[in-house]
Amino acid sequence: MSIETFTLNKVGPAFTLDTPEEPWILLRGEGYSPVQSLVTAAAACAGYVYISVLNNSNVPHEIEKVTVSYTRDMAKKTNPIQSINVTIYAEIATEYHEKAQRCVKLISPNCPVIQSLDPNIEVVEQVVFL
Known part of the structure; x- marks a missing residue:
């Protein structure tokens, strides 16, 4: 520990x-805000994990940026985070797109910040090839 x-x-x-x-x-x-800090921490962690997975998978890449958006559950008194959408913008050669797309599925299970979130929060990661 x-x-x-x-x-x-x-x-x-x-x-x-x-x-x-x-x-x-x-x-x-x-x-x-603390909520913005939490959401951006999840996005940064997702970006670092994706880079690591791409490196381990021998996928040449250049990450340009990561964007993140989130929704809050307005029906609940504290308006907790309902969903987080992470989009990673990456320069990856066309011949690696399929492999790089499969790597996206490894982000959540390997990201300690995402793993620490309430399981009711839907986290969606995607990559946009530049």
């Missing part, structure tokens, strides 16, 4: 996380 501890300081209305460069402000409108 690995334990890592962070301290969030209360600065005005926001909680902040000190980092070497500048503090992360965890407040919507002044920085990133």
Whole structure:
């Protein structure tokens, strides 16, 4: 087991996380909301896992960007995340597209952030070939 501890300081209305460069402000409108942080963490993790899977599968690639969108369940009092859609934009030669598409299926089972989410949250990953 690995334990890592962070301290969030209360600065005005926001909680902040000190980092070497500048503090992360965890407040919507002044920085990133905790929900936005969670969603982008899942997307970043998915991107890193996809890169690793492509490398292990000997698929030459260049990842340009990852976009993420999410929905919230407005019928529930706390409006929890309902779905997360991750799109990875990658330059991959046509002859590797089929293999690269199969690699997408390995993202969720190998991403610790996605594995830590409530199983009721639908996570969809896709790749767009450039």
